[in-house]
Amino acid sequence: MQGRSFVKIKLFQFVLSDFTEKGAFLLFPKDKGFRLITLQEAMSVFGISRATIDRWRRSKQLPTIKIGKEVFFDPDELQMWIKSHSVCGAAADRPESAPAESxxxxxxxxxxxxxxxxxxxxxxxxxxxxxxxxxxxxxxxxxxxxxxxxxxxxxxxxxxxxxxxxxxxxxxxxxxxxxxxxxxxxxxxxxxxxxxxxxGKGISVVVPSNSIIRKPDDLANVTISTVANSSAGMRLNRLLTSIGAAEQEHPNVIHRSMSESLTDIVDRRVGASAMWEPYLSLLRHWGAGTVLFEEGMYExxxxxxxxxxxxxxxxxxxxxxxxxxxxxxxxxxxxxxxxxxxxxxxxxxxxxxxxxxxxxxxxxxxxxxxxxxxxxxxxxxxxxxxxxxxxxxxxxxxxxxxxxxxxxxxxxxxxxxxxxxxxxxxx
Missing domain, CATH: 3.40.190.10 (Periplasmic binding protein-like II)
Incomplete structure (x- = not known):
């Protein structure tokens, strides 16, 4: 972030110096001692976006003058601001014409x-x-x-x-x-x-089609697959705890990826799986699974x-x-x-x-x-x-x-x- 800002500020300084010396962007005659750069001119010449200018105004106190809804810059104040944000080090030695870092x-x-x-x-x-x-x-x-x-x-x-x-x-x-x-x-x-x-809608327990499992208590003695340390696994643990068989104590909970759990349900290798969308909807679409808790699980x-x-x-x-x-x-x-x-x-x-x-x-x-x-x-x-x-x-x-x-x-x-x-x- 600092290196990017420095390169832009150095470019800002170089172009500003060049244009103010030539008297460009003067809204008032130079001999009257008051000249302003418009926001659009600054964006076009310095190659920075309105978002960048707004961000510098907020985070770096870039000095601006607001007249109604229009934003202007005083070149003298701008020069002082640029000097205050200059940095020393390797970046300062980089030529202005050097290719921009990717x-x-x-x-x-x-x-x-x-x-x-x-x-x-x-x-x-x-x-x-x-x-x-x-x-x-x-x-x-x-x-x-x-x-x-x-x-x-x-x-x-x-x-x-x-x-x-x-x-x-x-x-x-x-x-x-x-x-x-x-x-x-x-x-x-x-x-x-x-x-x-x-x-919790979008996470539920799904069982193979035609399974006899219909309620939480039926899960106590079946093999259940889910992803370890996941939102689905966490809710499964809470469900098993409610029936007196926490996941860490349940002998038949296996940790599988969600795609593997999907295959396990289709091939009926497990009795149930705690899953999230879109796997719930895919199983229903294929007619390969039944979702036990249509409204989701918990929070x-x-x-x-x-x-x-x-x-x-x-x-x-x-x-x-x-x-x-x-x-x-x-x-x-x-x-x-x-x-x-x-x-x-x-x-x-x-x-x-x-x-x-x-x-x-x-x-x-x-x-x-x-x-x-x-x-x-x-x-x-x-x-x-x-x-x-x-x-x-x-x-x-x-x-x-x-x-x-x-x-x-x-x-x-x-x-x-x-x-x-x-x-x-x-x-």
Whole structure:
């Protein structure tokens, strides 16, 4: 972040000096001692976006003059500001004509989790790359998309620095916050939410078609598959605890990937499986499975975006670009679910009708509301081995609000903040 800003500021200084010496961009005669540069002129000549200028005004106190709705710059104040933000070191010795350093960002997502299909669609449409080009018009950009089998794989990527932004389910988000207390160099923050459903809808226990299992007590003596340390596995543990057979004590719980669990149900190799969408809908579509709890299991099922706090602070423009793309995808998924489903089918092979049905049942909303944070807190309170007072959720919504502002959308603070989701406004 610092190196990028320095290069732009140096370019700013060079061009500003050149143009003010020639008397260009003068709204008033130079001999009258008052001259201003317009916002559009600054954007065009210096090769920076309006978003970059707005960000520097907020975070770096870039001096501007506002007359009505118009924004201007005083060259003398601008020169002083540029000098105050100059830095020493290797970057200062780089020639102005040197090629711009390439920008590489790694995004972790899970195409096998329907509530996190936002990055999958974003990748298909190129929204993130588009937003990055607006922020960095003169830098080569490369986005690495890491499609993971499960959330823990992405958590490991965040810790190692191989992944910068990851889409995670509610339980892996909780694991992240716990690890943040154990690993001093890993301080995760929740940037925004993704797909949400009430009462855990979208996660359930499924049994093979024609199974005699009909109620929770019937699960006590059957083999059950699920993904270890996942949102589905966590809810399965709670269900088994309610019938006196916690997962850690249940002799027949096996940990399998979701695709393997799907095959296990189809081939009737297990008696049941704790699964998430779209696997529930796929089994019903094929007539190969029966969902026991149609309305879901327990608390709201939440998914969200997590990044390292230090990385996010040093790469604010990238974070904002991603969140703008994230909100744009949500707008598409809400208004054109059929179009979004077509993208899912192209990327995963899941039938478009199945994808459309799943997409339509999810609340696509990036906003972080008290209801959501309370839900994550309750996950800790109800499961052994987690201490909520030690591992509080750390949400940082500043970036999302900046992204919303730049998109001309109301900030989250302007929305209802009770323990319910707003019915009209979604992001």
């Amino acid at each position: 920008l590489t960002v790694s995004i972790g997502y899970q195409s096998g989790t329907a509530h996190m299909w936002s990055p999958l669609i974003m990748k298909e449409l190129g929204f993130f790359e588009e937003e990055l080009r607006k922020q960095f018009p003169h830098r080569p950009i490369k986005v690495l998309w890491h499609n993971a089998e499960n959330g823990l794989e992405l958590v490991e990527g965040l810790i190692s620095g191989l992944i910068q932004i990851a889409s995670l389910g509610d339980y892996p988000i909780r694991i992240c916050s716990s690890l943040g207390k154990l690993l001093p160099n890993f301080q995760p923050v929740l940037l925004a939410f993704d797909g949400k459903t009430r009462n 709201d099922y939440l998914t969200g975006l997590v990044a390292g706090e230090r990385w996010a602070a040093n790469n604010e423009a990238i974070v904002i670009a991603y969140l703008k793309a994230h909100v744009r995808v949500h707008q598409l998924m809400r208004s054109e679910p059929a179009s979004a489903a077509k993208r899912v089918q192209a990327s995963t092979g899941i039938p478009q009708t199945v994808a459309w049905r799943v997409l339509s049942n999810v609340r696509w909303d990036a906003a972080v509301y008290p209801r959501d944070l309370n839900t994550l807190q309750r996950l800790e309170e109800r499961f052994p081995g987690m201490a909520p007072e030690l591992y509080p959720i750390r949400a940082k919504t500043d970036y999302l609000n900046i992204a919303l502002e730049e998109m001309g959308l109301p900030s989250i603070e302007a929305s209802p903040q009770g323990n319910e989701w707003p019915r009209e406004q979604m992001y």
